[in-house]
Amino acid sequence: MQKTIVSLAALAAVGAAGFFYLTRPQPFDTDAMNGLVGDAEKGELVFHASGCASCHMAPGTEDEEMAKILKGGLKFASEFGTFYAPNISPDPEQGIGSWSALDLANAMLRGVDTAGEHLYPAFPYASYRNTTLQDVADLYAYMMTLPADQTPSVPHELSFPFNLRFTLGAWKLMFVTDKWVVDGDLNESEQRGRYLVEVLGHCGECHTPRNVLGGMKRGDWLAGGIDPTGLVEFPALTPDKFTWSETDIAYYLRSGFTPDYDSVGGEMVHVVDNYSHLTNSDREAVAAYLMRVPAAN
């Protein structure tokens, strides 16, 4: 009997060790960004394409200059609790002013903070996963030129067991991958559009339905999502449901006007604000990519 208990305890210990090993935070090697020099001008485009300000500017900000003060505070209600966008201004104490470009890469691509803990996926690292390290270096260079702000970040309000960060490693194992959703024979513009939509623009975070654990259902890519409040539906962007022409999509992303002369609404107001700063070829690339997205299951 004693032998059985010891064996079970040993098995449980091995299982727990295996779990913690497999789900441990996995930051980049410390030399991963060696030799990369950031270009702030290029970083501004990455900043807009990634929609950083949309979540990290102060709630209710409308002025374009004020939107560069990334003091955070925007509230994201979800079935797991309430998340608050943190201060990511270059303030060394309240923001990310003491971070290196590698720290930013670890947060964006690996979902790991400077203390080596898992970040919550309300920060869309499941999408940012394939960001190039050069883009991170450029983004970092730009972000460090923005105004610092000393507003403290608001702690998330999460209930048990969602307040246990170590569980997020299992979530990452299940739902974070390097694989593209739309693969195959894509031309240069479609590949650029894929990078903008699947990665930087993190469009799938809203426009793809989620499972009970909050992971994106990649098999229903861009098939439409629902706001955690249940009030707002994010429309499908698959070509069977979303029938705008490439010209209309690119124009919408520049001007904010739909093909029936309505104005952009809801969260897309911020997306259009961001994408209006990109080049015409980037907006056309987004449109070209959306034409290649498969119909929803």
Place this chain on the structure above:
Amino acid sequence: MFTSRALALGALTLALGLSPVFAEQIDPRDTAITARQALMNLYSFNLAPLVEMDKGTIPYDGVVATAAAANIMALSMLDQTSIWIEGSDHGYLESSNTLPTIWAEDSYLSGKVKGMVNTSVQLHDTVGNGIDALQTAVVKLNKSCNACHVYTIENTN
């Protein structure tokens, strides 16, 4: 075309002016939503030539653009007090795209309506000055629209 526009304007005027008269029979939120949608339809109708010129699908015509902008300017100057009734939102009526957050204290609805007037005046004053001026003015106008549209449901269908 003129007739349909006149009819729509008439309907809008009636909805704007008569909503208090029918307050007992019809929920004022219903008439407010109808009036708002009529107003937005008229904006869209007049935006059409400007957007198509901006997009390059029809040639630039300063006279047509200025006429459309004059209508947009006139629409922006309508008194909208009675059509923004708190509670006349998507939660009350699904066909309304307005979210209740538009009435939050920090949304400053009245200031945004004034902003739309200013931008519409600028639009009217500049769209006749060539396609570059039109393109700049159309984007500025959209930003004014968005000051309120951020409190609406995304519409891509």
